[in-house]
Amino acid sequence: MTDRPDLPPRFRAPSALTWVLVVGFAAFFIQGLIVSEVALDRLVRGAGNLVRFIGQAVPPDFSGSLNIADAMLETLNIAVVGVTFGCLLSVPLALLAASNTAPNAVVRTIARFVISVGRTIPDLIWALIFVVTVGLGPLAGILAIVMDTIGFAARFYSERFEEVPKGPSEALTSTGAGRLSVIFGAILPESFASMTATSLFSVEKAIRSAVTLGLVGAGGIGVELSTAMRLFRYDQAAAIILVILVVVVLFEQISSSIRKRII
Amino acid sequence: MxxxxxxxxxxxxxxxxxxxxxxxxxxxxxxxxxxxxxxxxxxxxxxxxxxxxxxxxxxxxxxxxxxxxxxxxxxxxxxxxxMGYVFQQFNLVPQLSAFQNVLLGAMGRQRFGLLSCLGLTASAEERERAMDCLDRVGMADRALHRPSALSGGQQQRVAIARMLMQAPRxxxxxxxxxxxxxxxxxxxxxxxxxxxxxxxxxxxxxxxxxxxxxxxxxxxxxxxxxxxxxxxxxxxxxxxxxxxxxxxxxxxxxxxxxxxx
The missing domain is CATH 3.40.50.300 (P-loop containing nucleotide triphosphate hydrolases)
Structure with a gap:
């Protein structure tokens, strides 16, 4: 037996809030299980269907490879054009949103709001909105990628601006330089490496989303994929999925090797 | 006076x-x-x-x-x-060369701020001046080094050159x-x-x-x-x-x- 009264207890009862959260989460989880009818026999049947799908998909049908290549090129175009505009627009927005570069609190709040709207609305929904406004095709996809990139890149840029050490910008301020000169002379150069890394991440992300944008008619290879699926041409669909896989992996490899080199 | x-x-x-x-x-x-x-x-x-x-x-x-x-x-x-200011922590911009850091010292004097102080766009006189400032602190041979490649004393010399570039009183x-x-x-x-x-x-x-x-x-x-x-x-x-x-x-x-x- 110990005789120390100040020994910490082995277990401390969780707070009331923790209980409420845990019980609430558990209830929601169980309700979800019941509503979506997760049952073993359905999973088993699903596995059977999956085998049938794979059976029809193998061997993949590459007869339409010219079409696939064309659609893939369009996907890459959407991604690259969209991400470029997205990153370019993100820089001024991020400067307006970062606490050390924003001209005043009102502008900063508005800029933050714009950025968070870009981020909280998913890319597919942006694509739906732009399909309605500019019509079917790659332009809708490009605009969707622009919005999605702003939500992501502008946020990380502005966080980086806020983390920049104050010293160099104070030094430039003390020479009598104006605000913009200080931002472009000290804060942007200091953030450059991190901004490049963020931009490359955006490119990866854009290619992944550009692939799916076609599902709602916003151009690119997703259009081909959804057509093939709807016509039950699983062998063609398999060919498209393989091409997507190869291209996305390739791009991620290239971008991560560039990122390693600059950091 | x-x-x-x-x-x-x-x-x-x-x-x-x-x-x-x-x-x-x-x-x-x-x-x-x-x-x-x-x-x-x-x-x-x-x-x-x-x-x-x-x-x-x-x-x-x-x-x-x-x-x-x-x-x-x-x-x-x-x-x-x-008013020239020399800091304990030098406060050079780490991503820029010593030469560019010195050029930035002229920002307050110039009407167009940064635009007149980039290595790319600065006037020939200012570029020459920046080199002269580096010369005076004995760092002209390190003009293209980044601050991280310099010792603490050398970084402070570059910071002094930047102050000199500013032409303070x-x-x-x-x-x-x-x-x-x-x-x-x-x-x-x-x-x-x-x-x-x-x-x-x-x-x-x-x-x-x-x-x-x-x-x-x-x-x-x-x-x-x-x-x-x-x-x-x-x-x-x-x-x-x-x-x-x-x-x-x-x-x-x-x-x-x-x-x-």
């Missing part, structure tokens, strides 16, 4: 904490003054106030006769432009050698004071080493707990009084009940 720096009863505080408690002194043009004092006695706040980075509660600061207190933004930039140096080893310390101080003397500049420099202060200064100002305790020509500042700056209630945030001890 108008003094280079003139402080009248300057008071600065943050919330409840009174940092500068009525600081007054004049620095005539061409004088080199060393400011001594323990950590937390208000030295840095005083220097920041001189650059217009702190708001005064009361009192007045004049730089060459121009009052900081009621300066418009434009006037403030003009006053800052005439008065120099503020905030513990310029506090992060350097003893050899680099002497080299950088020799360089800084030589340039200040050659250009006929006025200087206010904070240091931590009494010996160095006595070697370089014309005059010594000693601060303790937000007030000036000593203000004397270097020959009259005796060791005991200087040592006393660091003893007892030296900090501005010291507890008052300790005063009896």
């Amino acid at each position: 108008t003094p280079a720096i003139s402080c009248e009863q300057v008071q600065v505080g943050y919330g409840d904490l009174q940092v500068l408690r009525g600081v007054s002194f004049d620095i005539p043009v061409g004088q080199g003054v060393v400011l001594l004092g323990a950590n937390g006695c208000g030295k840095s706040t005083l220097l920041r106030s001189l650059n217009g980075l702190e708001k005064l509660q009361s009192g007045r600061i004049r730089i060459h006769g121009d009052s900081l207190h009621d300066a418009s933004r434009r006037d403030l930039r003009r006053i800052r432009c005439s 008065v120099v503020i140096a905030d513990e310029p050698v506090a992060s350097l080893d003893p050899k680099a310390e002497r080299e950088v101080l020799d360089l800084l004071w030589r340039i200040v003397r050659e250009e006929g500049l006025s200087m206010l420099c904070t240091l931590h080493q009494l010996d160095l202060a006595r070697d370089y200064a014309d005059r010594i100002i000693g601060m303790k707990a937000g007030r000036i305790e000593i203000d004397a020509p270097v020959a009259e500042a005796d060791r005991d009084r200087l040592d006393a700056l660091y003893i007892g209630m030296a900090r501005v945030d010291a507890q008052h009940d300790g005063e009896a001890a």
Whole structure:
């Protein structure tokens, strides 16, 4: 037996809030299980269907490879054009949103709001909105990628601006330089490496989303994929999925090797 | 003649904490003054106030006769432009070459700010000037090195070149050698004071080493707990009084009940 009264207890009862959260989460989880009818026999049947799908998909049908290549090129175009505009627009927005570069609190709040709207609305929904406004095709996809990139890149840029050490910008301020000169002379150069890394991440992300944008008619290879699926041409669909896989992996490899080199 | 720096009863505080408690002194043009004092006695706040980075509660600061207190933004930039600042942490932009960092020193002088100071767009005269400044601090052969490739002493030399590029009339140096080893310390101080003397500049420099202060200064100002305790020509500042700056209630945030001890 110990005789120390100040020994910490082995277990401390969780707070009331923790209980409420845990019980609430558990209830929601169980309700979800019941509503979506997760049952073993359905999973088993699903596995059977999956085998049938794979059976029809193998061997993949590459007869339409010219079409696939064309659609893939369009996907890459959407991604690259969209991400470029997205990153370019993100820089001024991020400067307006970062606490050390924003001209005043009102502008900063508005800029933050714009950025968070870009981020909280998913890319597919942006694509739906732009399909309605500019019509079917790659332009809708490009605009969707622009919005999605702003939500992501502008946020990380502005966080980086806020983390920049104050010293160099104070030094430039003390020479009598104006605000913009200080931002472009000290804060942007200091953030450059991190901004490049963020931009490359955006490119990866854009290619992944550009692939799916076609599902709602916003151009690119997703259009081909959804057509093939709807016509039950699983062998063609398999060919498209393989091409997507190869291209996305390739791009991620290239971008991560560039990122390693600059950091 | 108008003094280079003139402080009248300057008071600065943050919330409840009174940092500068009525600081007054004049620095005539061409004088080199060393400011001594323990950590937390208000030295840095005083220097920041001189650059217009702190708001005064009361009192007045004049730089060459121009009052900081009621300066418009434009006037403030003009006053800052005439005041070179050397920092303890050098504060070079780490991603830019030494040459580009020096060029940035001209930003305040130029009408178009940064546009006139990029290596790509600066005028031929400014580029040549920047090289001359690097020459004077003995760093011309390292012009294309980034700060991370230079030693602490070398970085401070580049920072001095940037200050020189600014063509100031008065120099503020905030513990310029506090992060350097003893050899680099002497080299950088020799360089800084030589340039200040050659250009006929006025200087206010904070240091931590009494010996160095006595070697370089014309005059010594000693601060303790937000007030000036000593203000004397270097020959009259005796060791005991200087040592006393660091003893007892030296900090501005010291507890008052300790005063009896």
